[in-house]
Amino acid sequence: EKSRTAGMEIDTVIGDAAYSWKENLVYAKSEQFQLISKLNPVITNGSGQRKIEFDYNKDAGMFVCPAGHMATHKRRTGRKTLNQSLTFHFDIEKCKVCPMREGCYKEGAKSKTYSVTIQSDTHQEQAAFQETAEFKALASKRYKIEAKNSELKNPHGFKTAKSAGLFGMEIQGATTIFAVNLKRILKLLSEKE
Known part of the structure; x- marks a missing residue:
């Protein structure tokens, strides 16, 4: 804004991943300039801390654990202005006796959940843009x-x-x-x- 006030025409801003938060991406789009900033890997790849991957059953719209148990219900979590997650809840009684519980279920836990980040349209657009040759050339x-x-x-x-x-x-x-x-x-x- 200060640069524009001083008379500069801005069509591209280059920054690191710290600049790719959602409000900046929305602002760049509204002000009609390109923001060359890679999304934080947590947004594009999830937290990356999962030891066990669950499968998604698209017909039921639920995740299934490696032992074959489907989530009982799901809910959105997180603030609406930031990235929200879908949290899938599993039957704790099944988890307690599951032969595959090691590394998945913590003994004594009151619940078992599996969460995935919901990418906003803004983040999906930026993720697609950062795969283009134009983005890569400018980011370099x-x-x-x-x-x-x-x-x-x-x-x-x-x-x-x-x-x-x-x-x-x-x-x-x-x-x-x-x-x-x-x-x-x-x-x-x-x-x-």
Whole structure:
């Protein structure tokens, strides 16, 4: 918004996975610019911490455990503004005596559930977009940004705030960026000669 106010035309923003949260994706779409930011793997691949995979029975709309027991019911969990999950509940009495309970059922647990993340339309669109050649080509340029950030932080001291408050950080940022740009200009001028 500040860049646009200053007169810049923005058609693409490149960032890491921290920028791909749902509100940013919705904002990018509403403001008509591309957000080149990979989705967090938790959104695209689930938590990745499951030791045992359950099968989905599409006719019943329920998950089935490896022992063949179908979930008894399901419900949505999580806040509506963020990623919700479908949580499938299993009959705990069957789990207690199941021969395959090791690694699946914790002894003494009061319930057995299996959850899957519900991808919003926004996340599904971004997941499809990040598989395109255009996305991959633009994302491959991000290392240049990180290299410049590293230069600002390490040799030029932008890693640590020198004064308190937002205004102090803005002044420190402006002077650090000015110094780095001045060094770059001088280097380019010396290369011309």
